[in-house]
Amino acid sequence: xxxxxxxxxxxxxxxxxxxxxxxxxxxxxxxxxxxxxxxxxxxxxxxxxxxxxxxxxxxxxxxxxxxxxxxxxxxxxxxxxxxxxxxxxxxxxxxxxxxxxxxxxxxxxxxxxxxxxxxxxxxxxxxxxxxxxxxxxxxxxxxxxxxxxxxxxxxxxxxxxxxxxxxxxxxxxxxxxxxxxxxxxxxxxxxxxxxxxxxxxxxxxxxxxxxxxxxxxxxxxxxxxxx
Amino acid sequence: xxxxxxxxxxxxxxxxxxxxxxxxxxxxxxxxxxxxxxxxxxxxxxxxxxxxxxxxxxxxxxxxxxxxxxxxxxxxxxxxxxxxxxxxxxxxxxxxxxxxxxxxxxxxxxxxxxxxxxxxxxxxxxxxxxxxxxxxxxxxxxxxxxxxxxxxxxxxxxxxxxxxxxxxxxxxxxxxxxxxxxxxxxxxxxxxxxxxxxxxxxxxxxxxxxxxxxxxxxxxxxxxxxxxxxxxxxxxxxxxxxxxxxxxxxxxxxxxxxxxxxxxxxxxxxxxxxxxxxxxxxxxxxxxxxxxxxxxxxxxxxxxxxxxxxxxxxxxxxxxxxxxxxxxxxxxxxxxxxxxxxxxxxxxxxxxxxxxxxxxxxxxxxxxxxxxxxxxxxxxxxxxxxxxxxxxxxxxxxxxxxxxxxxxxxxxxxxx
Ligand SMILES: Nc1ncnc2c1ncn2[C@@H]1O[C@H](COP(=O)(O)OP(=O)(O)O)[C@@H](O)[C@H]1O
Ligand SMILES: [Mg+2]
Numbered sequence: 083x084x085x086x087x088x089x090x091x092x093x094x095x096x097x098x099x100x101x102x103x104x105x106x107x108x109x110x111x112x113x114x115x116x117x118x119x120x121x122x123x124x125x126x127x128x129x130x131x132x133x134x135x136x137x138x139x140x141x142x143x144x145x146x147x148x149x150x151x152x153x154x155x156x157x158x159x160x161x162x163x164x165x166x167x168x169x170x171x172x173x174x175x176x177x178x179x180x181x182x183x184x185x186x187x188x189x190x191x192x193x194x195x196x197x198x199x200x201x202x203x204x205x206x207x208x209x210x211x212x213x214x215x216x217x218x219x220x221x222x223x224x225x226x227x228x229x230x231x232x233x234x235x236x237x238x239x240x241x242x243x244x245x246x247x248x249x250x251x252x253x254x255x256x257x258x259x260x261x262x263x264x265x266x267x268x269x270x271x272x273x274x275x276x277x278x279x280x281x282x283x284x285x286x287x288x289x290x291x292x293x294x295x296x297x298x299x300x301x302x303x304x305x306x307x308x309x
Numbered sequence: 310x311x312x313x314x315x316x317x318x319x320x321x322x323x324x325x326x327x328x329x330x331x332x333x334x335x336x337x338x339x340x341x342x343x344x345x346x347x348x349x350x351x352x353x354x355x356x357x358x359x360x361x362x363x364x365x366x367x368x369x370x371x372x373x374x375x376x377x378x379x380x381x382x383x384x385x386x387x388x389x390x391x392x393x394x395x396x397x398x399x400x401x402x403x404x405x406x407x408x409x410x411x412x413x414x415x416x417x418x419x420x421x422x423x424x425x426x427x428x429x430x431x432x433x434x435x436x437x438x439x440x441x442x443x444x445x446x447x448x449x450x451x452x453x454x455x456x457x458x459x460x461x462x463x464x465x466x467x468x469x470x471x472x473x474x475x476x477x478x479x480x481x482x483x484x485x486x487x488x489x490x491x492x493x494x495x496x497x498x499x500x501x502x503x504x505x506x507x508x509x510x511x512x513x514x515x516x517x518x519x520x521x522x523x524x525x526x527x528x529x530x531x532x533x534x535x536x537x538x539x540x541x542x543x544x545x546x547x548x549x550x551x552x553x554x555x556x557x558x559x560x561x562x563x564x565x566x567x568x569x570x571x572x573x574x575x576x577x578x579x580x581x582x583x584x585x586x587x588x589x590x591x592x593x594x595x596x597x598x599x600x601x602x603x604x605x606x607x608x609x610x611x612x613x614x615x616x617x618x619x620x621x622x623x624x625x626x627x628x629x630x631x632x633x634x635x636x637x638x639x640x641x642x643x644x645x646x647x648x649x650x651x652x653x654x655x656x657x658x659x660x661x662x663x664x665x666x667x668x669x670x671x672x673x674x675x676x677x678x679x680x681x682x683x684x685x686x687x688x689x690x691x692x693x694x695x696x697x698x699x700x701x702x703x704x705x706x707x708x709x710x711x712x713x714x715x716x717x718x719x720x721x722x723x724x725x
Contacts, residue, residue, distance in 0.1 A: 137638060137718050158642050165640020176635045176722065180323060190639045192312065237639070 090143035118290035169238030208236040228259025317656040334614025335661030343669025388573025405555040410439035431525035435534035451498030472525035615705040622709035634721020654706025662698030
């Protein structure tokens with residue numbers, strides 16, 4: 083079990099009102115599983131993803147990631163978990179605009195305290211892997227959307243995380259680039275990486291092994307299995 | 310760390326104009342400190358020159374043995390002859406000399422008393438008729454020495470105000486008889502240094518510097534010297550130069566004339582003018598305190614610069630919210646973000662400091678050209694300035710850096 087959530091609730095304070103965003107979520111993923119979360123805008127997908135990604139703590143409930151109780155983790159420990167065990171891919175890429183593709187990919191290795199030479203080797207390797215071996219010195223604004231997202235995937239994977247979290251990874255891409263990203267996810271999945279992907283595109287969701295629906299902060303009881 | 314410094318340079322370089330404007334406060338602050346310190350140092354040196362010559366442009370010429378002054382108690386050493394009136398006249402005849410006097414001197418003299426009151430640690434001078442005018446003494450009460458005092462070897466003394474105060478307190482010293490090594494001497498007058506030279510006294514330090522020569526002094530006619538001391542003691546000379554600029558050459562020339570009465574070549578005996586530089590040095594120390602006060606005042610401008618840096622850093626943190634959020638999301642600890650922003654602030658202000666030092670040196674030179682005062686660049690103040698500007702960066706960068714480190718990555722990423 084790579085992750086296991088029981089009774090997760092998340093409330094936001096809106097002025098004096100507490101707004102419940104996630105209500106009593108039970109959710110788990112096996113190691114190596116490929117899951118898509120679908121739901122309308124504002125249903126709490128990103129909020130759930132933030133908790134899974136150790137960017138945020140739940141208001142109540144328990145959450146174990148790779149056997150560790152995240153509810154009891156310090157801020158520094160959460161940073162380290164994000165660094166070592168989690169890879170993030172965002173809808174809007176989130177690349178540092180002034181750094182080359184290579185430096186963007188090498189950034190997490192820098193935080194992991196890896197020496198410069200090895201950093202460059204591993205970042206280059208990761209870029210080759212996503213088919214951008216010839217674009218290493220390009221700045222983000224010299225790359226297309228699809229290429230940017232592939233740089234972001236290389237960055238997410240460079241530290242060999244246990245789980246890849248992708249929040250609408252194809253949301254800002256045309257369908258062809260989106261397909262390339264999906265192909266990449268497929269091959270990572272085949273290598274045994276666990277993937278949790280948010281999307282509201284049913285076509286994209288169908289690449290996953292399992293689709294979970296979220297509505298008004300509740301997971302749909304019946305988890306829809308695809309084939 | 311090195312990586313952070315490299316990134317800081319990159320960041321500063323990519324916002325050249327803004328970085329420069331941010332640094333401007335620091336640049337101006339440091340530049341004014343450097344130029345103030347340099348010109349103050351230069352002007353102080355000039356003031357010192359004036360001070361040495363202030364009052365009477367007096368140069369004291371004493372008999373030296375090696376590096377130290379010869380101890381008078383020993384009497385005239387072998388091969389050193391009494392100075393003659395001809396020699397005095399020769400000195401007086403120098404173009405640059407206004408007045409000259411030969412005199413004998415005892416410092417920390419003992420055996421001087423009025424009744425039961427001893428004068429401790431006073432000076433006794435056996436003087437000729439030129440001495441008082443050469444050194445700028447004025448008769449405050451009673452009379453000066455007159456020709457008949459010298460002709461008849463009268464046992465009379467003049468007291469300076471310090472000595473009079475020490476021995477007589479409220480009593481009137483005029484006409485009183487004091488004891489000098491068991492010989493009775495009558496007080497005929499009280500003298501005072503004329504007021505032409507009045508240093509501004511601002512601190513205890515100043516007081517000590519200016520008063521180091523105002524020991525209680527008892528003057529007697531030089532002809533009386535052997536009555537209480539011995540015959541054949543070496544004499545000192547004090548020469549009044551016409552101008553301050555002449556003082557060094559007057560001292561050298563007078564010493565040369567006096568050295569003719571020395572035939573002893575083995576004991577390294579010679580007459581030398583007192584070292585004016587030595588005197589300047591003690592005054593230099595005194596100006597140090599004024600100097601450092603001014604540095605503090607100039608530092609206030611750095612404070613303003615520091616606040617500017619803080620302001621821009623806060624803007625920069627806001628601008629780079631999503632960068633910070635991303636870095637935290639992919640695993641950067643708080644401490645790392647903090648270090649990144651602190652380094653950036655410190656690098657920024659250090660560069661500002663360096664530019665400021667350069668600008669300050671240029672400014673000092675320009676001021677020097679315009680006001681014709683010398684400037685002296687002080688290396689410690691340069692090092693201090695750069696170190697100080699780095700500290701300013703760290704201090705004023707702290708608040709923005711803490712703000713950056715504490716950014717919530719979720720909020721930061723949510724922004725487009
Ligand atoms: N920081 C926040 N403060 C208050 N409300 C929030 C905050 N973040 C999200 N929400 C609310 O939570 C709900 C779910 O948001 P989100 O998880 O981003 O939805 P989704 O990703 O499914 O579109 C929304 O109604 C949103 O307004
Ligand atoms: Mg969302």
